[in-house]
Amino acid sequence: xxxxxxxxxxxxxxxxxxxxxxxxxxxxxxxxxxxxxxxxxxxxxxxxxxxxxxxxxxxxxxxxxxxxxxxxxxxxxxxxxxxxxxxxxxxxxxxxxxxxxxxxxxxxxxxxxxxxxxxxxxxxxxxxxxxxxxxxxxxxxxxxxxxxxxxxxxxxxxxxxxxxxxxxxxxxxxxxxxxx
Ligand code: AMP
Numbered sequence: 270x271x272x273x274x275x276x277x278x279x280x281x282x283x284x285x286x287x288x289x290x291x292x293x294x295x296x297x298x299x300x301x302x303x304x305x306x307x308x309x310x311x312x313x314x315x316x317x318x319x320x321x322x323x324x325x326x327x328x329x330x331x332x333x334x335x336x337x338x339x340x341x342x343x344x345x346x347x348x349x350x351x352x353x354x355x356x357x358x359x360x361x362x363x364x365x366x367x368x369x370x371x372x373x374x375x376x377x378x379x380x381x382x383x384x385x386x387x388x389x390x391x392x393x394x395x396x397x398x399x400x401x402x403x404x405x406x407x408x409x410x411x412x413x414x415x416x417x418x419x420x421x422x423x424x425x426x427x428x429x430x431x432x433x434x435x436x437x438x439x440x441x442x443x444x445x446x447x448x449x
Contacts, residue, residue: 277310277442281422295394295422295444297332311339314391314419314441320344323416324386327351327404329375332393340391340419349381349388351404362411366403375403377411384412395420395440398429405434 280300287294301307314336320343327349328337337348353375354363360379365372382388390404395418405415415436423430423440430438 272448274442276306277313278446280306281442295424297393297421300421301335307335308339310421310441311336312343314421314439315340315343316439318344318389318417318419318437318439320346322387323389325349325382325413326389326391326419327377327382327408329390329392329400329404330356333391336391336393336419336421340389344389346389349377351375351377351407362407364403364407364410366399366406368399369397373400373403375400375407377407379411382408382411382413386413387416388413389416389419391419393421395423395429395438397427398432401429402432402434 277300280303282296282299284294284296286292300310323344323346325347326337326340326344328334328351330352341348357376357378361376362379363374363376365374388408390401392401395401401418408415415434417437418433420440422442425443426445
């Protein structure tokens, strides 16, 4: 039987050994190519999240930016850009986090999150959770409150969810795929 989610799963392309050997890259570009599919996916990603609970969505460079417009519109929220180090033009706040080898960093503008604002973190893929966790930390260090996390894809076998602070975690597509 065809599940409502089948069209989304079919539009995600697995690219083995990219960007390095052993990684199966989840390529979302076929989902973007279809006229209606990406917008439908963004609508489903936020099911269960109330606009009354979210002041801003924080999106992570680069593919996370794609979700900013539709998710912010659905939740009537502002948008915070979290970028790689050195890309933002104004005063910045930075959080460094570890990768398998070495470290990476994300930055937001100092005035992007007002104290007490509730911020939903949004990205395309939850893998090990390091990036989303750093995003949560930068929200908290700005004086904001975490409203939860929203992903298109969760690589559940990497258990990134367990590295995230408490709060709702929405992911539309899960790998390995569970029925539904
Ligand atoms: P992580 O910090 O390990 O949770 O990785 C999340 C970030 O890396 C996201 O911004 C993703 O865009 C990217 N990413 C990690 N693994 C993959 C993958 N297998 N396919 C596509 N993107 C990935």
